[in-house]
Amino acid sequence: MELLKKSALELRDLLDKREVSSREIVETYLKRIEAVEPKVKSFVTLTAEEALQAADKADEMIKEKKAGLLTGIPIAVKDNMCTYHVETTCGSKMLENFKPPYDATVVANLKETGVPVLGKTNMDEFAMGSSTETSYYGPSRNPWDLERVPGGSSGGSAAAVAAMEAPLALGSDTGGSIRQPASLTGIVGVKPTYGLVSRYGLIAFASSLDQIGPFTRNVADSAALLNLLSGYDPKDTTSLPHARPDYMQALGKDIKGLKVGVAKDSLGDGLDKEVAATVKKSIDAFASLGAEIVEIELPHSEYALATYYLVATAEASSNLARFDGVRFGHRSQEEKDSVTMFKHTRAEGFGPEVKRRIMLGTYALSAGFYDAYYLKALKARTLIKSDFDAAFGKVDIILSPTTPSVAFKFGEKISDPLAMYLSDVFTTTANLAGIPAMSMPAGLTTNGLPIGVQLIAPALGEEIMLSAAYALEKAVGTFGLPTLEV
Amino acid sequence: MSIIDKKTVEHVANLARLYLTDAEKEDMTEILNKILDFEQKLAGLNTDGVKPMAHAVPLENVMRDDTVEESLSVREAFLNAPCEAEGFFKVPRIVEKD
Numbered sequence: 156m157e158l159l160k161k162s163a164l165e166l167r168d169l170l171d172k173r174e175v176s177s178r179e180i181v182e183t184y185l186k187r188i189e190a191v192e193p194k195v196k197s198f199v200t201l202t203a204e205e206a207l208q209a210a211d212k213a214d215e216m217i218k219e220k221k222a223g224l225l226t227g228i229p230i231a232v233k234d235n236m237c238t239y240h241v242e243t244t245c246g247s248k249m250l251e252n253f254k255p256p257y258d259a260t261v262v263a264n265l266k267e268t269g270v271p272v273l274g275k276t277n278m279d280e281f282a283m284g285s286s287t288e289t290s291y292y293g294p295s296r297n298p299w300d301l302e303r304v305p306g307g308s309s310g311g312s313a314a315a316v317a318a319m320e321a322p323l324a325l326g327s328d329t330g331g332s333i334r335q336p337a338s339l340t341g342i343v344g345v346k347p348t349y350g351l352v353s354r355y356g357l358i359a360f361a362s363s364l365d366q367i368g369p370f371t372r373n374v375a376d377s378a379a380l381l382n383l384l385s386g387y388d389p390k391d392t393t394s395l396p397h398a399r400p401d402y403m404q405a406l407g408k409d410i411k412g413l414k415v416g417v418a419k420d421s422l423g424d425g426l427d428k429e430v431a432a433t434v435k436k437s438i439d440a441f442a443s444l445g446a447e448i449v450e451i452e453l454p455h456s457e458y459a460l461a462t463y464y465l466v467a468t469a470e471a472s473s474n475l476a477r478f479d480g481v482r483f484g485h486r487s488q489e490e491k492d493s494v495t496m497f498k499h500t501r502a503e504g505f506g507p508e509v510k511r512r513i514m515l516g517t518y519a520l521s522a523g524f525y526d527a528y529y530l531k532a533l534k535a536r537t538l539i540k541s542d543f544d545a546a547f548g549k550v551d552i553i554l555s556p557t558t559p560s561v562a563f564k565f566g567e568k569i570s571d572p573l574a575m576y577l578s579d580v581f582t583t584t585a586n587l588a589g590i591p592a593m594s595m596p597a598g599l600t601t602n603g604l605p606i607g608v609q610l611i612a613p614a615l616g617e618e619i620m621l622s623a624a625y626a627l628e629k630a631v632g633t634f635g636l637p638t639l640e641v
Numbered sequence: 642m643s644i645i646d647k648k649t650v651e652h653v654a655n656l657a658r659l660y661l662t663d664a665e666k667e668d669m670t671e672i673l674n675k676i677l678d679f680e681q682k683l684a685g686l687n688t689d690g691v692k693p694m695a696h697a698v699p700l701e702n703v704m705r706d707d708t709v710e711e712s713l714s715v716r717e718a719f720l721n722a723p724c725e726a727e728g729f730f731k732v733p734r735i736v737e738k739d
Contacts, residue, residue, distance in 0.1 A: 165718065181725050199653055212668060222694050254721065255721075256713055256717035256718065256720055256721070257713065257717075299653055317662035327725070344660060349697045349698055350698045350700075360667055363695060363696045389705060392700070392703040393696075393698055393700060393703075395698065395700075455686075457682075458682065458683060458686055461679060461680050461682045461683050462683065464676070464679075464680070465680060465683075472657060476658075479658070480723060480724075481723075481730050481732055482718075482721070482730055483721035483722065483723070484721070484723070485723070485724035486724060490733040491733065492733050492734060492735070493733045493734070493735045494658065495660075495730050495733070496732065496733050497658040498659060498660035499660050500724075501657075501659050501660070502659060502661065505659075510659060510661075510665075510669070511669065511672060511673070511676075513657050514650070514654065514658060514659070514669060514673060514674060515673060515677075517657040518645065518649075518653045518673070518677075521652075521653060521656060526704075527684070528680065530693055531683050531686075531688060532683060533686070533693030533694055533695055534688035534691040534692070534693050534694075535683055536693070536694045537691050537692055537693065538688070538691060538692040540694060540697065555653050571674060572672060572675075572676065573676065573679055587693055587697070588697060589696075589697020589698060591695075593709065614697075637734065
């Protein structure tokens with residue numbers, strides 16, 4: 156248990172002092188997974204053998220003094236990132252037996268650095284959902300309360316870190332899919348600036364919104380993991396060519412005089428009282444650190460959810476057209492002719508939420524409706540981004556709730572897609588604007604459930620965001636993780 | 642409140658190459674109407690003179706040098722093929738026999 160409680164950077168220290176080997180760390184985590192996985196169900200596929208081999212390679216690298224910041228420290232990877240010859244299901248029946256013939260760039264980076272991959276984590280099907288309940292493989296559970304969802308879509312990755320099944324995990328965030336589960340499971344989750352991290356080998360949901368990012372137990376570990384993830388990749392044409400800073404350098408800076416924006420209406424109606432109180436506490440904490448709190452306006456945020464669900468579904472309907480039973484994935488036995496085969500392959504391979512979103516997106520792009528829906532949403536997107544441009548003329552970062560409520564119970568929202576979509580009400584704006592945002596733990600409810608707050612920064616403002624988050628973490632403290640009585 | 646009817650749902654399902662049972666068409670019509678009703682919020686937003694934004698990143702026409710690079714081998718490309726024959730992906734008949 157002592158080893159499990161260490162942060163990634165604490166493990167780095169132990170590895171460098173040769174007090175522990177990567178193999179011992181990986182073996183400890185594999186034992187923990189064996190013990191708690193029946194309760195939490197974070198993983199779809201475990202890769203124990205590969206992880207142990209990678210650990211041995213990492214131990215060699217450490218011996219030869221070729222170790223990077225995270226060499227030898229294991230990680231869990233969301234199941235929508237391609238792993239060479241290891242099942243990558245995307246939470247769908249469609250890709251039940253899919254073994255990618257290549258690694259995603261982020262996975263290749265992990266391998267090169269000697270970061271052992273423990274397994275592939277559960278997710279809402281094709282990342283469409285906020286609870287993991289749409290996964291074909293069944294839901295993951297929130298380690299803080301097994302009757303509640305861990306959030307989604309990257310719920311398996313969040314649950315794995317919160318259940319101490321992994322010190323680090325990768326998620327992807329299209330409208331909040333890293334930040335919302337991080338908030339619901341009491342950990343840190345970062346959605347980087349669009350284009351900072353390569354999307355090559357990430358199975359596309361909405362290409363103009365998707366970004367890969369870290370899940371960690373604290374802010375410093377996120378900075379370390381972002382260092383590893385971030386980089387220009389010629390294989391991703393939306394990869395930003397800018398030089399990447401060392402995010403570790405951002406930690407520990409004085410934030411006196413930092414201008415923290417709080418949107419007028421972000422603490423109003425529809426927000427859980429305890430969530431609102433926690434955000435207010437974070438505002439006070441920033442003020443006591445010498446930051447200046449500035450009221451800002453984001454007048455078009457109220458249109459963000461409606462905009463997001465048109466842009467995301469339109470892009471998804473196009474991206475998911477590739478699943479036709481020809482080159483990979485499920486194929487129907489209904490083979491009267493090709494179109495029949497396509498239609499039945501897709502009917503059998505996709506679950507209800509994926510079908511709904513393909514239908515909505517196809518409708519929004521179809522002749523006669525394109526202008527009223529898709530084009531209108533793209534214009535609203537411009538206005539949402541302009542709001543942020545104006546706000547960041549006055550402030551350095553923006554503070555808001557991550558989610559309107561804490562972790563909800565299974566079945567509470569799954570039958571009403573609109574209620575589920577509302578989980579994303581604070582998170583979609585950052586994806587639409589392409590700017591970085593993160594969630595970090597800031598308190599617990601009286602029932603002991605984690606509450607997160609969100610920090611949003613301008614494009615490529617990860618350093619100031621992480622520096623503010625690090626200071627806030629010091630001020631509000633940490634809240635521990637559930638032991639699950641093992 | 643009916644923005645989309647069953648006939649339109651059938652049309653869109655055909656465009657999306659998605660087979661729906663009759664019960665699924667009914668459900669889909671109901672839920673899409675609920676979602677589209679929520680989407681009407683956008684109709685009230687004034688977007689006169691606003692340029693559409695498909696992408697947050699101002700990168701355009703990203704090119705690479707026209708040089709030969711390693712790519713996926715034929716063997717790897719077929720590893721996940723549900724139906725393969727003689728180095729081709731096999732699909733049901735597309736062209737009618739005369």
